[in-house]
Each structure stands twice: as C-alpha cells, then as structure tokens.
Amino acid sequence: MTEPVKTQQKPDGCSFVIFGVTGDLAHRLVIPALYNLAASDLLPDRFCVVGIARKGASSEGLRESLLKGLHRFATRPVDENIAKRLLECVTSIEADPKEPASFDDMRERLERLEANRATGGNRLFYLAIPPTAFAPIAEQLGRTGMLKETGGAWRRLVVEKPFGTDLASARALNGELLRIVDEHQIYRIDHYLGKETVQNILVLRFANGMFEPIWNRNHIDHVQITVDEQLGVGHRGSFYDQTGALRDMVPNHLFQLLSLVAMEPPIRFDAHSVRAEKADVLAAIQAQSEAEALRNSVRGQYLAGRIGDAEIGDYRKIEDVTPGSTTETYAALKLVIDNWRWAGVPFYLRTGKALGVKRTEVAIKFKQAPFAMFNCTPVEELAQNYLVIGVAPNEGITLQFNTKVPGPSILIDGVEMKFRYKDYFKAEPSTGYETLIYDCMIGDNILFQRADSVEAGWKAVQPFIDAWKKAGADGLKTYKAGSEGPEEANELLRRDGRSWRKLG
Ligand code: BG6
Numbered sequence: 295m296t297e298p299v300k301t302q303q304k305p306d307g308c309s310f311v312i313f314g315v316t317g318d319l320a321h322r323l324v325i326p327a328l329y330n331l332a333a334s335d336l337l338p339d340r341f342c343v344v345g346i347a348r349k350g351a352s353s354e355g356l357r358e359s360l361l362k363g364l365h366r367f368a369t370r371p372v373d374e375n376i377a378k379r380l381l382e383c384v385t386s387i388e389a390d391p392k393e394p395a396s397f398d399d400m401r402e403r404l405e406r407l408e409a410n411r412a413t414g415g416n417r418l419f420y421l422a423i424p425p426t427a428f429a430p431i432a433e434q435l436g437r438t439g440m441l442k443e444t445g446g447a448w449r450r451l452v453v454e455k456p457f458g459t460d461l462a463s464a465r466a467l468n469g470e471l472l473r474i475v476d477e478h479q480i481y482r483i484d485h486y487l488g489k490e491t492v493q494n495i496l497v498l499r500f501a502n503g504m505f506e507p508i509w510n511r512n513h514i515d516h517v518q519i520t521v522d523e524q525l526g527v528g529h530r531g532s533f534y535d536q537t538g539a540l541r542d543m544v545p546n547h548l549f550q551l552l553s554l555v556a557m558e559p560p561i562r563f564d565a566h567s568v569r570a571e572k573a574d575v576l577a578a579i580q581a582q583s584e585a586e587a588l589r590n591s592v593r594g595q596y597l598a599g600r601i602g603d604a605e606i607g608d609y610r611k612i613e614d615v616t617p618g619s620t621t622e623t624y625a626a627l628k629l630v631i632d633n634w635r636w637a638g639v640p641f642y643l644r645t646g647k648a649l650g651v652k653r654t655e656v657a658i659k660f661k662q663a664p665f666a667m668f669n670c671t672p673v674e675e676l677a678q679n680y681l682v683i684g685v686a687p688n689e690g691i692t693l694q695f696n697t698k699v700p701g702p703s704i705l706i707d708g709v710e711m712k713f714r715y716k717d718y719f720k721a722e723p724s725t726g727y728e729t730l731i732y733d734c735m736i737g738d739n740i741l742f743q744r745a746d747s748v749e750a751g752w753k754a755v756q757p758f759i760d761a762w763k764k765a766g767a768d769g770l771k772t773y774k775a776g777s778e779g780p781e782e783a784n785e786l787l788r789r790d791g792r793s794w795r796k797l798g
Contacts, residue, residue, distance in 0.1 A: 302336055302732070303736070304335070304336060304337070304338055304339065305336075305337070305338045305732065305735035305736045306338060306414065306416050306448075306735070306736075307338045307339065307340030307341060307411070307412060307413040307414050307416060308338055308340075308341065308413050308414070308416035308417060308418055308448075308735060309341075309342045309343075309344055309404065309407065309408055309411070309413050309416070309417050309418070310328070310341065310342070310343045310344070310418050310420065310735075311343075311344040311346060311404070311417060311418065311419045311420065312324060312343065312344070312345050312346065312420045312422055313346045313419065313420065313421050313422060313423050313427070313431055314346075314347075314421070314422035314423035314427075315345030315346060315347055315356065315360075315386070315422070316345075316347045316349075316351065316356075316359070317422055317423070319422040319454065320345070320360075320363075320422045321359070321360065321362075321363030321364075321366075321367065322363065322367045323367070323725050323726075323727045324420065324422060324727065324731070325360050325363055325364055325367075325380075326363075326364055326367045326368050326369060326725050326727075327724070327725045327726075327727035327728045327730075327731050328343070328380060328731065329364055329368060329372070329376065329377060329380055330369065330370070330722070330724055330725065330728050331728055331731065331732060332376050332379065332380045333370070333373065333376050333722075334722075334728075336728075336732055337380075338413075338735065340411055340412050340413050340414070341383055341411065341413065342383045342384075342385065342407055342408070342411045342413060343380075343383055343384045343385070344384075344385050344386075344387055344404060344407065345360075345384060345385070345386045345387070346386075346387055346388070346389050346400070347386065347388065349388075351386050352386060353384060353385045353386045355386070356384060356386040357381045357382075357384050360381060360384060361377060361381055364377055364381075367725075369722070369723040369724055369725055370722055370723055383411070385403075385407060387400050387403050387404070388400075389434075391427065391430035391431050391433065391434050392430075394434055394437070397434040397435070397437070397438045397440075398438055400438075400440075401438045401439070401440050404417075404440070414446075414447055415444075415445060415447030416447050416448050416449075417440065417441075417447070417448075417449050417450070418450045418452060418734055418735060419431075419435060419440075419441070419449075419450065419451050419452065420452040421451065421452060421453050421454060422454060423454075425454075425456055425457070425458075425459075425467075428453055428467060428471070429467060429470040429471070432451060432470065432471055432474050432475070433470075433474065435451070435474070436473075436474035436475070441474060441475050441479065443479070448479075448737060449475075449479060450479050450480075450481055450734055450737070451471070451475055451479055451480050451481065452481045452483060452734055453471070453480060453481065453482050453483065454483050455482075455483060455484060455485075455546055456537070456541065456542075456546070457482055457546075457743070457748050458748070458752060459536075459537070459541060460541075460752055460756060460759055461749065461752040461753050461756045464748050464749055464752045465749055468745040468748065468749065472745065477744065477745060478739070480742075480745075481730075481733075481734045481739055481742045482742050482743040482744075482748060483730055483742065483743075484546050484547065484550050484742075484743055485547075485726055485727065485730070486546070486547045486550045486551065486685075487550055487730065487741040487742070488725075488726035488727055488728070488729050488730045488741070489685055489686075489689075489726055490689060490715065490721070491683060491684065491685045491689045491690070491715065492550060492551065492554065492685060493729075493741070494683075495551070495554040495555060495656070495683060496554060496563075496568070498683070498691065499554075499555075499559075500559050505681075506559070508660070509635075509658075510635045510636070511635065511636055511637055511638050511639045513660055513661055514639055514658055514659065514660060514661070515639070515659045515660060515661045515662070515792075516639055516640045516641070516642060516659050516790075516792060517552075517555060517556075517639065517640075517641045517642070517656065517657070517658055517659070518641075518642045518643075518644075518656070518657040518659065518794060518795055519548050519551050519552055519555075519641065519642070519643045519644070519655075519656050519657075520643075520644050520645070520653055520654065520655050520656075520657070520794075520795075520797065521543055521547060521548055521551075521644075521645040521653075521654045522644070522645065522646055522649045522651055522652060522653045522654070522779075522797065523645075523646065523647050523648075523649060523652055524601050524602075524648070524649060524650070524651065524652045525647060525648070525652075526596070526601075526606050526609070526612075526623075526647055526648040526775065527609060527612050527615070527623065527647055527648075528612075529613070531612040531613050531614035531615040532614035534615070534621065534623075535614065535615045535616060535619055535621050536621075537621070538593075538621040538622045538623070538625075539593070539622050539623055539624055539625040539645055539646055539647065540593070540622060540625045540627075540755060540758055540759065540762070541755075541759070543625075543645040544625065544627070544643060544645065544751075544755050545748075545751035545752050545754070545755050546743075546751065547645075548643050548645060549576060549751045549754070551656050551685075552575075552576075552629075552641060552643070553572040553575050553576050553747070554572070555656055555658070555683075556575045556631055556635070556636060556641070557571040557572050557574070557575045558571050558574070558575070558635070559571070563740075564740065565738060565739045565740040565742075568740050569739075569740070569743075569744045569747065572747055573744060573746040573747040573750055575631060575633070576747055576750035576751055576754060577746075577750045577753075578631050578632050578633045578636075579629050579630070579631055579632075579750075579754040580629070580630045580631070580632045581753075581754075581757070582757045582758075583757065584757050584760055584761035584764070585761075586757070587757035587758045587760075587761040587762075588761045588765065588769065590627060590628040590629075590786070591625065591626065591627045591628070591758055591761075591762075591786075592624075592625070592626040592771060592780055592782045592783045592785075592786050593622035593624065593625050593626075593762055593769070593770055593771065594622060594623065594624035594625075594646070594770065594771040594772060594773045594779060594780035594782070594783070595609050595610070595619075595620075595621070595622060595623050595624070595770060595771075595772055595773075596608070596609045596623050596624070596646075596647065596648040596772070596773055596774070596775045597609070597772050597773065597774055597775065598774070598775060599648070599774035599775030599776040599777065600775070600776050601648065601649075601650065601775055601776040606648050606775035606776070609621075609623050609647075609648075618767075620762075620766050620767050620770050622762070622770065623646060623647045623648065624644075624645070624646030624647070624649075624771075624773060624779045624780060624783070625643075625644070625645055625646070625758075626642070626643065626644040626645075626779070626783040626786055627642070627643045627644075627755075627758060628640050628641070628642055628643075628786060628790075629641045629642075629643065629754065640790065640792075642786065642787060642792075642794070644779065644783060644794070646773075646779050648775040648776070649775075649776070649777065649778060649779055650776045650777055650778060651778075651797045652686065652687055653686065653687070653797045654684075654685035654686040655682055655683060655684050655685060655686075655795075656682070656683040656685075657680050657681075657682045657683075657795045658680065658681040658682075658683075659678060659679070659680055659792075659795075660679040660680070660681070661679075662676060662678070662679070663676060663679075663696075668704070668706070671703070671704040672703060672704065672705060673704060673705065673706050676696050676706060676708075677694065677695075677696050677706075677707065677708020678694065678708070678795075679694060679695055679696075680692070680693075680694040680795060681693055681694075682694065682795070688714060689714070689715040689716070690712060690713045690714040690715050691712075691713045692710050692711065692712045692713070693710065693711045694708055694709070694710050695708070695709065695711070696708055696709075697709045729741065730742075778797070
C-alpha cells in the first residue's frame with residue numbers, strides 16, 4: 295500500500311465567490327470539498343468565501359446552514375477546528391441580476407473584504423446555479439468590471455453543467471460568455487474529470503509502453519462505454535423530463551470517457567495540448583443523418599419494477615413528469631470516429647436510470663485470435679479479450695484473457711487479471727470536486743472543457759436529439775426498472791455480430 299505523495303503547493307490568496315450558495319450543490323459538494331482541501335492544508339493562507347444569494351441570509355445564518363450541510367455531507371469525520379476556520383471566512387452578500395445596482399454594491403463589499411483579507415484581488419466566481427442564470431450573472435460581473443484581470447490579479451468563472459441543451463444553445467452561451475471573459479478565464483466543470491480513474495486513462499495509455507502500439511483499428515474490434523445507474527429520477531422530474539438520458543449524460547460524461555480513450559497522444563501534459571487532442575477526436579465523430587441516427591440508437595423509458603428491496607414506479611408517474619412523456623431514461627448509441635486510428639471501429643455507448651446494476655466502465659474489446667489451431671482440440675470457442683477501465687463502483691483495470699485449464703488435455707477458459715485502486719493506494723474519501731476546485735485556484739484548466747469540445751460534443755449528438763424529437767413516441771422502447779434496459783439495445787450490437795459485456 296502506497297501513501298499518496300504530497301507535492302501540491304498552496305494556491306495564491308483569493309476570494310471564492312459562490313453564486314447559489316443556499317442551494318444543494320454548494321452544501322453537498324462545494325463546501326465539503328473546500329473542507330477536505332482545508333484538512334489537507336491546500337487552501338490559500340489569504341482566503342475568503344463569499345456566498346451570494348438573491349434572498350440574502352445573514353453571514354451568521356449562512357455559516358450555520360453550511361456547517362449543517364458539512365456535517366451531513368462530509369466524506370470524512372469533521373474536525374471542528376478546521377470547519378470553524380473555514381466557515382469563519384464566509385460572508386453573505388446579496389446580489390440579483392434583475393437588480394443591476396446590487397452588483398455595484400457587491401463589488402464595493404467584495405473589494406473591502408479583499409483588502410481586509412489581503413487576497414491580492416484574485417477571484418473565483420463559482421456559478422452553482424441553474425443554467426438560465428449563467429449569462430445574466432456573467433453579464434453583471436462583466437459590467438461592473440469584477441471579471442477584469444487587472445494589476446496582476448486573476449479572475450475566473452466556474453460554470454457547472456449543463457452547458458446548453460443542444461448545439462445552438464451551447465454556441466449561444468459560449469458566445470455570451472466569451473464576450474465578457476477570455477476562454478482562459480472559463481472553467482466548465484464536468485465532474486467526471488474529478489474522478490481518479492477517469493484521469494488515469496491518460497496515464498494508462500501514455501505512461502505505459504505496451505498499450506499504445508495496439509490501441510488502434512488493427513487490434514481493437516470495438517469499444518463499449520457504459521454508465522448504468524440504479525437510481526431512478528427521484529425528485530428531479532421537472533429537470534429530467536426536459537432533459538432525458540442523452541442530454542444529461544452523453545455529450546458530457548460519456549464523451550469525457552470517449553475522448554480520453556480515443557484521443558491522439560498530446561505532445562505535452564498541459565491544458566493546451568490535452569484539450570486540443572480531446573476536441574479533435576470529438577470533432578472526428580462521424581456526422582449521422584437523422585435516418586442513420588435512428589438506426590444507430592435505442593431509447594427507452596422505465597416502467598415499474600424492483601431494484602433490490604425498493605419498488606420503483608413508472609417513470610411517467612413521477613411528480614412533474616408529463617403523463618404521456620416521451621423523454622428517454624435510457625439511451626444506447628453506435629458512433630464511429632472517422633480518423634486513421636479508429637476508422638471502422640464502432641464505439642457503443644449506453645446509459646440509463648433505474649437499471650439493475652450500477653456500473654461505469656469503458657471496455658476495450660480486442661480482435662479475436664484466429665481459432666484454426668484449436669480445431670483439433672476439445673476447445674469450442676475462445677473467451678473474449680477485454681481491457682476494462684472500471685470507474686464505478688470498482689475503480690481499477692481488468693484484463694480478460696484466455697488461459698489453459700490445468701489438466702492433461704487442452705481446455706481453455708477466460709480469466710481476469712485485476713488491478714484495484716484500493717489495493718495499492720490509500721486515499722481519503724473525497725467528493726471528487728477537490729481536484730477540480732484546487733485546479734481552478736492554481737489556474738490549471740487541463741480538467742475543464744474548452745468551448746470547442748463542448749460544441750463538438752453537442753454536434754455529435756444533435757442528429758439523435760432531432761431524430762428522436764421528430765419520432766416522438768414512435769420507436770420509444772420500455773424496460774422494467776431493475777432490468778438491464780430495453781432488449782432492443784442488445785440488437786444494436788447483435789446485428790454487428792457483437793454483444794454487450796455482461797455486467798455482474
Ligand atoms: C449528473 C447527472 O451529471 O451525473 C445525473 O445529472 C447522474 O443524472 C450523475 O445521476 C451521475 O454521476 P455519477 O458520478 O454518479 O456517475
């Protein structure tokens with residue numbers, strides 16, 4: 295077991311301004327992540343947290359509510375001294391983009407606070423708010439000059455998902471933000487990039503000599519990306535019914551996995567080189583006509599069923615879901631990346647809610663070995679060769695290969711060689727946001743999405759969005775909660791002579 299090496303430096307002094315501080319995201323993830331950074335001594339010495347809320351709470355009230363949230367959502371036992379030190383630097387300020395003058399007042403208060411705390415004027419604005427508020431708030435921050443980088447101070451804007459709801463809206467939002475700030479100031483978060491195993495894909499591919507030479511169409515038969523969830527839609531009916539599985543998961547989370555698996559080697563491990571390669575590979579996803587999109591996809595909606603001990607009702611009966619809703623809770627797609635490395639290698643993607651098993655993984659399926667030499671043996675078939683990158687629930691890497699069964703005759707069986715993170719590394723449980731927030735503070739945007747990647751992602755899924763919208767209920771499949779998803783998703787691979795990897 296190896297202890298992680300601590301080589302990280304403390305970030306520059308700064309103020310950490312949270313819009314939507316009274317909301318779920320701030321309580322559940324942002325503050326617990328700041329707490330974990332404080333516990334690892336990775337917050338700046340000169341630091342303040344400013345909580346912006348439309349309906350202003352007192353600083354005292356806000357601190358109490360954040361402390362309650364911290365106790366509820368902390369990933370490790372809370373040390374009251376550290377929590378106290380963190381929350382002491384929280385101030386509540388009221389600002390509402392509908393009342394522009396409130397942003398002028400906010401600027402004054404912020405400047406006073408920064409002078410007291412000697413933060414050097416560095417600011418990070420964290421937008422933990424619904425996406426419709428991104429542009430109006432950025433507009434006010436721009437108008438009041440709060441985002442202007444002057445006198446050596448940095449100013450950064452952190453934007454949460456969803457970034458747009460389709461290609462046109464993502465382009466419009468990029469356009470609006472880029473009128474106010476420069477690309478280097480925008481940090482578009484995708485929480486998948488905070489996951490260790492996701493970051494490890496680059497290391498697996500490019501820090502080892504044996505994978506890259508075979509990482510191409512000569513050796514790889516196809517790639518499967520699975521993000522299956524047991525959770526249903528729960529109380530998010532209103533958001534989810536407008537969104538669906540495709541928009542909620544594919545252009546962001548699944549495409550992060552896809553781009554890391556499929557990108558070319560960057561010339562340097564820096565934000566510019568890595569993000570350029572990721573954007574290029576997303577742009578190389580073959581554009582599909584709507585007819586092709588229909589043929590290369592399956593969408594489904596869950597019906598009542600049982601997951602473990604829990605009874606789950608029909609998706610359509612969830613509060614705030616339209617009774618005859620055609621929103622998909624399951625999506626499976628076949629995509630092709632049209633470049634020298636991947637031409638002819640299908641990428642199959644699937645994701646869904648209320649499924650029997652929770653599993654996030656990328657499975658690289660290698661081409662089968664020729665069978666001819668075993669014709670004269672009792673062997674009937676060879677097991678498939680997979681390299682599986684496990685993201686959840688088990689973080690690790692598994693190699694599946696054939697081996698001889700001990701005994702006098704030639705019998706062959708498929709076995710697995712497993713690396714599990716937890717067997718080798720001891721890491722404190724985290725929210726997954728620590729690295730992302732720390733990187734924002736030190737100005738490393740390698741783990742954040744650039745405008746062109748976001749747009750390339752939406753562009754690749756747009757034919758599916760359009761085709762499904764036109765088709766409405768036509769072609770929408772159903773599946774039982776607790777199952778593996780609609781049976782038709784198997785057909786998507788079966789017709790290519792392939793099958794999904796079995797999930798435990
Ligand atoms: C979010 C989606 O972005 O990701 C949720 O909005 C989904 O619907 C979640 O449940 C999945 O994240 P994870 O880390 O649990 O795979």
